[in-house]
Amino acid sequence: MSCSIESYGDLFSLCDNVGLDSKKLVSINQVHSSKIISVKRAGHYESSDGIINIGGNLVCSIKVADCLPIYFINRISRTIGLVHAGWRGLSLGIINEYINNVKKNNERASDNYVFIGPSIKKCCFKIQSDVLSHFDSRFYSKINDKHYQVDLQKWAVNQIMNLNIKNDKIFVIDKCTYCNKDLYESFRRDGDAAGRMYALLGWLE
Ligand SMILES: [Zn+2]
Numbered sequence: 001m002s003c004s005i006e007s008y009g010d011l012f013s014l015c016d017n018v019g020l021d022s023k024k025l026v027s028i029n030q031v032h033s034s035k036i037i038s039v040k041r042a043g044h045y046e047s048s049d050g051i052i053n054i055g056g057n058l059v060c061s062i063k064v065a066d067c068l069p070i071y072f073i074n075r076i077s078r079t080i081g082l083v084h085a086g087w088r089g090l091s092l093g094i095i096n097e098y099i100n101n102v103k104k105n106n107e108r109a110s111d112n113y114v115f116i117g118p119s120i121k122k123c124c125f126k127i128q129s130d131v132l133s134h135f136d137s138r139f140y141s142k143i144n145d146k147h148y149q150v151d152l153q154k155w156a157v158n159q160i161m162n163l164n165i166k167n168d169k170i171f172v173i174d175k176c177t178y179c180n181k182d183l184y185e186s187f188r189r190d191g192d193a194a195g196r197m198y199a200l201l202g203w204l205e
Helices: 008-017 087-092 094-104 129-134 152-162 187-193
Strands: 002-005 025-028 036-038 043-045 050-053 059-064 068-074 080-085 112-116 126-128 140-142 147-150 170-172 196-201
Touching: 008 025, 008 059, 008 196, 025 050, 036 094, 050 059, 050 094, 059 068, 059 080, 068 094, 068 152, 068 196, 080 087, 080 094, 080 196, 087 094, 087 129, 087 152, 094 152, 112 152, 126 129, 129 147, 152 170
Parallel strands: 025 043, 025 059, 036 050, 112 170
Antiparallel strands: 002 196, 050 080, 059 196, 068 080, 068 112, 126 147, 140 147
């Protein structure tokens, strides 16, 4: 699930309220990298942008406001994971890094179901030409000489499919965080005043 909350303490209550055990909670200090950590114990971890929990005995969390929260669920091994993917993460190959971790544990990429939560869509995600070289040219279009718009969701889905996960296992919430002020937080829309939304992932017993 994805949900907007006020503070870190509320994350624990939210966790319990939806039937997940807050004592099993894992959170990370996100830095727009491509680093994935494989966790065996609950707690707060430094400097990474993705969590993998082999066997799925913990509750994973990340926070977002426009970036893509990507949920990975393997119903066979019960392994779960969450990835925080903005354009930097996608450009650095964070999805590939997640799947590398899956394979290290002798699990198959193709056994994963993938959900992409609410995030900024092409209608509102504009970039300037100076950063264009970081993007895959199949997923942006030109607005004018200086500005381009980018489809981050399509770019992510393409990367996921290239890793041997079929389209019918990939689900994308088709709502833009920027456009839907009543529903979602958006950093691009509200700047420093923007709140954050938490993505939570764990197995209900
Ligand atoms: Zn929009």
